[in-house]
Structure formats: structure tokens, C-alpha cells
Amino acid sequence: MEYTYLGKTGLRISRMGFGGIPIQKIDAEGTRTLMHKLAEEGVNYIDTARGYTVSEEYLGYGLEGIRDQFVIATKSMSRTKDAMAADIQISLNNLRTDHIDLYQVHNPSMDQLEQVIGKGGALEALEEAKASGKIGHIGLTAHSTAVFEKALELDWVETIMFPYNIVENQGEELIRKCAEKGIGFIDMKPLAGGAIEDGRLALRYVCSNPDVTVTIPGMAEIAELEENIAACSDQTPLTLEEKEKMDEVRRQLGTNFCRRCNYCAPCSVGIGIPNVFLMEGYLLRYNLEEWARARYEKLPVKASACIGCGKCETRCPYHLPIRQMLKKAAQEFGE
Ligand code: SF4
Ligand code: SF4
Known part of the structure; x- marks a missing residue:
């Protein structure tokens, strides 16, 4: 496994991290097995969120006794100071730890970002938590390039998370700017929300970009974990055959495919x-x-x-x- 620094945070992390969405499908015991396997394999970056139902709790249970081997990142949709302070405390309790290495503002719109930064906004709670050592660093996650671009100008933003994969490279130039500015870039959705079937190819693509600090494929099974580690540990240059397969994936998926984020809900007539x-x-x-x-x-x-x-x-x-x-x-x- 290759290691790198998460931008200016100075945190030393594996280039492949663990995406904590899919553990909602398993249980605390299964999560513990995965966490021990991660420790064994040297994967030390874990991503979760207040919004991923039981994910933080399962991770808290799974990391007991081995927490110090990991860099833990979570995030909250709270936009006000009070709500963010409450969420930080819930995350600490759920994760059974006295400090969270990275706490992120979860997917704000441009308006919400103004609220976060403004008086009484969530940033005040994050900065207080950082000063008291409850959290180590502050980051932001986004789906829109406008928010990504704005985040690059904010001096408190130490990391940015954004989708990047074979079919979604709209953030490529901004990802390059992250590297220039020493902002850690966390790649979400490396498999385009499961739309790219060949996980190895998908991970080879994102890991081949040196501006991607860490990629966080979601996993809930040991077999997936092993396959992903093998893909991310392969540091050989992309072959012509792999590049052709990537072009084929682009042809098949185009840009009109759904990433299953469910932000479009609720539908007026109840369509899932x-x-x-x-x-x-x-x-x-x-x-x-x-x-x-x-x-x-x-x-x-x-x-x-x-x-x-x-x-x-x-x-x-x-x-x-x-x-x-x-x-x-x-x-x-x-x-
Ligand atoms: S259609 Fe809905 S689920 Fe699909 S990408 Fe758009 S918001 Fe997300
Ligand atoms: S009824 Fe059709 S257009 Fe309206 S929210 Fe549902 S899916 Fe979208």
C-alpha cells in the first residue's frame, strides 16, 4: 500500500481509504472484522458521516482497541453552530473516541456555505472543537464544481472531497488546484456509485492521478476489500488495454447515469x-x-x-x- 500526506493536515494516510456507507447493510460484528483486516493490511483512512445511519456506531464498536492505528474522518450536514457542536459530540460518542482526525462540512449548497461561514454558523463550532482538540482538522465535501471552486478560496478548508472516476472528471482541474494549494483531495465515488462494474479498472484510474490524495471505495465484504487493496497497490502505469477499457466504460455510461445519491427525493408521486x-x-x-x-x-x-x-x-x-x-x-x- 502506498502512503501519502493528506495535504497540509500532515496526516499520513494510505492512498486507499475505507468508505463507510455500505456497512449500513451489515452489522457491528461484521464491521469489526473489516476493521481488523484493514489494520492488518495497513489501510488507515476511514470515512463515515453522521448521515450514514448506523455507520459511525458500527465503526466505533469495530475500532475498539485499534482506534489509534487509524485516521478517522466524518462529516455533518449541520449548518449552524449549535447543531454542529451537538453533531460533533454525537460523532465522538458513536465513534468511541476522544478525538476525530477530520471533521467535514457535508455537501453544502452555495447558500448553505454562506450560512456555515456566517455569524452563528457551523464553522464556529468546528473551530472551537479544533481549538479544544476534539477534532484535528476541518474539511468540506461537495457535489457541485461551484462549491468546490469556492472551497479552494477558504483558508480554513484543509481537505475537499468530490466525486471523481472514469466517467466523472468534471473536477479534474480543481483537483489539480487542490494539490497546488496543499489541500488534501479525497476522491468519493471512485466506481461512480456502482455504475462502473470493473472495480479494479475504476480504482486503477483514480490512483493513477497523483493529485488524488486518497480514494474511498465503499466496502462491506472482506473479498471486496482484498480486491480493492490489490488494485490500489498496483503502481504500474496504466496499460493501453486498460485505457481502451476505460474508453469503453465512458461510451457505455455516457453522462446521463444516476449515482444513486437520492438527493432528488422525495418524488411528488413517490417514485423511487x-x-x-x-x-x-x-x-x-x-x-x-x-x-x-x-x-x-x-x-x-x-x-x-x-x-x-x-x-x-x-x-x-x-x-x-x-x-x-x-x-x-x-x-x-x-x-
Ligand atoms: S437522479 Fe437522484 S439519485 Fe440519481 S444522481 Fe440525481 S439526485 Fe442522485
Ligand atoms: S413526478 Fe416526475 S418530475 Fe416530479 S418529482 Fe417525481 S420523478 Fe420528478
């Missing part, structure tokens, strides 16, 4: 929007037509129920033409 696109992906990409149709059949509200109000599109950070995409899915599934 990312679920529709997930089933469509199974139908079109996995060659499992019968299975995909059977699963789509079970969705309580089908794509054809869309009334075209457009509210979901205003909330999608990727600006997907959801109405048009649902129309296509409805045609493919026939309802």
Missing part, C-alpha cells in the same frame, strides 16, 4: 427514482433481463407515474434530465 435507474442498469448492462423485470415489477410506483413536475431535477446535483430518463425507463420496462 434511483431504484428505477438501478433496475434499468440491470436490464441494460447486466444481461439479466428476467431478474431485472421481476425486480422492477415489485417497485410500488413505476416510472410511468411521473407527472413531469420537475421538482426532482432541481435537487439532482448532477443535473440529470430525470423526467426524460424516466420516460425511457418506462418504455423499456413497458410501464
